[in-house]
Amino acid sequence: MPLYLIGLGLGDLKDITVRGFELVRESDFVFLEIYTSLLSSVTREEMEKFFQNKIIEADRDLVESNSDEILEKAKNHKVSFLVVGDPFSATTHMDLYLRAKKEGIEVTVVHNSSILTAVGSCGLQLYNFGQTVSIPFFTPTWRPDSFYDKIVANSNLGFHTLCLLDIKVREQSVENLLKGNKIYEPPRFMSINQAIEQLLEIEEYKKTGVCSPDSFAVGLARVGSNSQIIKFAKLSLLKSFDFGKELHSLIIVGKTHPVEDEALEFFKLVDLDEKLDEKLDEKSNENQN
Amino acid sequence: MPLYLIGLGLGDLKDITVRGFELVRESDFVFLEIYTSLLSSVTREEMEKFFQNKIIEADRDLVESNSDEILEKAKNHKVSFLVVGDPFSATTHMDLYLRAKKEGIEVTVVHNSSILTAVGSCGLQLYNFGQTVSIPFFTPTWRPDSFYDKIVANSNLGFHTLCLLDIKVREQSVENLLKGNKIYEPPRFMSINQAIEQLLEIEEYKKTGVCSPDSFAVGLARVGSNSQIIKFAKLSLLKSFDFGKELHSLIIVGKTHPVEDEALEFFKLVDLDEKLDEKLDEKSNENQN
CATH class of the missing domain: 3.40.1010.10 (Tetrapyrrole methylase, N-terminal domain)
Structure with missing residues (x-):
C-alpha cells in the first residue's frame, strides 16, 4: 500500500x-x-x-x-x-x-x-538569489551570527538573500522538558521587525554595511494568501512597519537589474517622514518666493 | 474584473x-x-x-x-x-x-x-544550492560558456548548481523569420546527455575540473510526474544514460552533507562496466586461490 x-x-x-x-x-x-x-x-x-x-x-x-x-x-x-x-x-x-x-x-x-519560490512575487528574480539563510530567535545566552556572514557572502557576489524567520511550534519550556511534562508553549513566529533588530545588532559589531539601517530589503508576510503584504524599503523603515500576523520572511536585496527595479518601485513603502520633509521644504520655498 | x-x-x-x-x-x-x-x-x-x-x-x-x-x-x-x-x-x-x-x-x-524547488526530490538540500544557471543549445557559431563559470563559482563555495536545460518552443527558422512566415519548427528540449556534452566541451579548454567526466551530478527527468527518473552518478556515466522524454534538468553536485549522501546513494546509477570488472576480479581471485 x-x-x-x-x-x-x-x-x-x-x-x-x-x-x-x-x-x-x-x-x-x-x-x-x-x-x-x-x-x-x-x-x-x-x-x-x-x-x-x-x-x-x-x-x-x-x-x-x-x-x-x-x-x-x-x-x-x-x-x-x-x-x-x-x-x-x-x-x-x-x-x-x-x-x-x-x-x-x-x-x-x-x-x-514553497516559500523558496513564492518570494518571486516581489519581482526579484530567483536566479539572482544566493544561499537561503534561517534567522533563529536570539536568547539572552545564544546570539549566533553565522547567517549574517552568509548574507555578506551573497551580497559580495551581488546576490539577494532570502531569510527564513524562526518558527517555534510545540516547544517545551526547560522546566517542562526536565520534568517530562508534555506541555507546550504557545507557537511563536519571528516577525520581520524582530529579524531586522537582530540583523542591526550584529551589524553594530561586524560593520560590513550589508545590513545597515540604510540597506534595502523586502518584507513579505503571508505570501500566497489573500492577505499577502510585500513592502520594499530601507531596513530602518521596514523595522517599524506592522506586517500583521505570521508568517513573515525577509529578503536582503543585492544588485538589482532594471526589471527588478521596476517591480520594487511598485512595492515601495512610502516613508511618511520623508514625504513630510519634502512637503515642508516645498512650503518654505514657496514662502521665500 | x-x-x-x-x-x-x-x-x-x-x-x-x-x-x-x-x-x-x-x-x-x-x-x-x-x-x-x-x-x-x-x-x-x-x-x-x-x-x-x-x-x-x-x-x-x-x-x-x-x-x-x-x-x-x-x-x-x-x-x-x-x-x-x-x-x-x-x-x-x-x-x-x-x-x-x-x-x-x-x-x-x-x-x-516549480522545477526550482521540485529538484529537492533528489535529496540535495535547497539551502545548499548556489545560483541557478540555464544551459542554451550550442549552435555552430554560438557556444557561450558563462554558465560554466557560474557553476565553478558555486562549486568553489561548496554549493550545488541546478542547470535548467534549453527549451525551444514556437521557434522560426531564419528563412521563415525573414520571409515573415508564421511557420514554427517542432519543439526541441535539451537532454541531460547533450547538456553534459556541452559542459565537457567547455571543461576541455577551461580545465577547472568542476565539470570533468569524474564530476558527480544528478540527472532528473519529468520531475513531479509519474514517470519521474532521478539518477546520481559521474558525468561520464550519466552522459550515456537514456532518461527518456522531456523535460530534463541537471544538478552539478557540490559539497555534500551526510543526510544528502544517504539520499544520493539511494538514487545512484549502477555502473554496469564497473560491476562487471568487480565480478571478473572476484572470479580471477577465486581462480588464483
Missing part, C-alpha cells in the same frame, strides 16, 4: 492540488506535520471537514522518533502525510521518503509551492 | 490547485502560456475537457508585444493566464502582473510547484 507525501502549499486549504485533494480523501490515515510550519488561518476542524477525513497531528517526536508508526500503517493502508509548502523544500522530509522506500512501500510525492 | 495568474505545476492537469481549478472553470477567457515550457503529456483538447473551457494558446508575441489584448479583456471579464510551474519562478511573468496592476486590474496569483 502507498504513502502519499503531499504538499499543502502556502495559503489555505484550496491551495492543495486536485491530485493531492483526491489522495487525501481516499486515505485511510491522514497525518499532518505540525512542527515546522502551519497553515495559519486554518483549524484542524476545517481541515477535517474539507477532506472529509480525520486528521492526526504529527509532532517532531512522532515523525522523527516514532515514524515506524506511520510506516507500519502504510504497509496495509493508504496513508497521507501532509506538509505545509512542498515536502522537500524549506523543510525536507526526504528521511521519511527514504525509509518508506527502503521498506518497500510505494511512495507518491505531490509537490506544491 | 480580475486577472488570474495561475501556476499549473509540473506533472499533469491534476497538479493545478483546487483554487486554481475553480478559477479557470469560472473564467470567461483562458490563456495558456506556451513558449517557455509545457505540460508535455497533455494535449490542448484534454485540457479543454478538464477545465470545461476553451484554451487560447499564448505565444511570446501575444504575451510580450500584444499583452494589451489580454489586459483589455481582463477589464470586463474574468481572465485566466496559465503558466507551467509557478507564475514567478523559472520564468517570471512579473511584467504582466505589474502592467495589469498599473491599469487598475485586480490580480490574483495562484502559486504552484
Whole structure:
C-alpha cells in the first residue's frame, strides 16, 4: 500500500492540488506535520471537514522518533502525510521518503509551492538569489551570527538573500522538558521587525554595511494568501512597519537589474517622514518666493 | 474584473490547485502560456475537457508585444493566464502582473510547484544550492560558456548548481523569420546527455575540473510526474544514460552533507562496466586461490 507525501502549499486549504485533494480523501490515515510550519488561518476542524477525513497531528517526536508508526500503517493502508509548502523544500522530509522506500512501500510525492519560490512575487528574480539563510530567535545566552556572514557572502557576489524567520511550534519550556511534562508553549513566529533588530545588532559589531539601517530589503508576510503584504524599503523603515500576523520572511536585496527595479518601485513603502520633509521644504520655498 | 495568474505545476492537469481549478472553470477567457515550457503529456483538447473551457494558446508575441489584448479583456471579464510551474519562478511573468496592476486590474496569483524547488526530490538540500544557471543549445557559431563559470563559482563555495536545460518552443527558422512566415519548427528540449556534452566541451579548454567526466551530478527527468527518473552518478556515466522524454534538468553536485549522501546513494546509477570488472576480479581471485 502507498504513502502519499503531499504538499499543502502556502495559503489555505484550496491551495492543495486536485491530485493531492483526491489522495487525501481516499486515505485511510491522514497525518499532518505540525512542527515546522502551519497553515495559519486554518483549524484542524476545517481541515477535517474539507477532506472529509480525520486528521492526526504529527509532532517532531512522532515523525522523527516514532515514524515506524506511520510506516507500519502504510504497509496495509493508504496513508497521507501532509506538509505545509512542498515536502522537500524549506523543510525536507526526504528521511521519511527514504525509509518508506527502503521498506518497500510505494511512495507518491505531490509537490506544491514553497516559500523558496513564492518570494518571486516581489519581482526579484530567483536566479539572482544566493544561499537561503534561517534567522533563529536570539536568547539572552545564544546570539549566533553565522547567517549574517552568509548574507555578506551573497551580497559580495551581488546576490539577494532570502531569510527564513524562526518558527517555534510545540516547544517545551526547560522546566517542562526536565520534568517530562508534555506541555507546550504557545507557537511563536519571528516577525520581520524582530529579524531586522537582530540583523542591526550584529551589524553594530561586524560593520560590513550589508545590513545597515540604510540597506534595502523586502518584507513579505503571508505570501500566497489573500492577505499577502510585500513592502520594499530601507531596513530602518521596514523595522517599524506592522506586517500583521505570521508568517513573515525577509529578503536582503543585492544588485538589482532594471526589471527588478521596476517591480520594487511598485512595492515601495512610502516613508511618511520623508514625504513630510519634502512637503515642508516645498512650503518654505514657496514662502521665500 | 480580475486577472488570474495561475501556476499549473509540473506533472499533469491534476497538479493545478483546487483554487486554481475553480478559477479557470469560472473564467470567461483562458490563456495558456506556451513558449517557455509545457505540460508535455497533455494535449490542448484534454485540457479543454478538464477545465470545461476553451484554451487560447499564448505565444511570446501575444504575451510580450500584444499583452494589451489580454489586459483589455481582463477589464470586463474574468481572465485566466496559465503558466507551467509557478507564475514567478523559472520564468517570471512579473511584467504582466505589474502592467495589469498599473491599469487598475485586480490580480490574483495562484502559486504552484516549480522545477526550482521540485529538484529537492533528489535529496540535495535547497539551502545548499548556489545560483541557478540555464544551459542554451550550442549552435555552430554560438557556444557561450558563462554558465560554466557560474557553476565553478558555486562549486568553489561548496554549493550545488541546478542547470535548467534549453527549451525551444514556437521557434522560426531564419528563412521563415525573414520571409515573415508564421511557420514554427517542432519543439526541441535539451537532454541531460547533450547538456553534459556541452559542459565537457567547455571543461576541455577551461580545465577547472568542476565539470570533468569524474564530476558527480544528478540527472532528473519529468520531475513531479509519474514517470519521474532521478539518477546520481559521474558525468561520464550519466552522459550515456537514456532518461527518456522531456523535460530534463541537471544538478552539478557540490559539497555534500551526510543526510544528502544517504539520499544520493539511494538514487545512484549502477555502473554496469564497473560491476562487471568487480565480478571478473572476484572470479580471477577465486581462480588464483
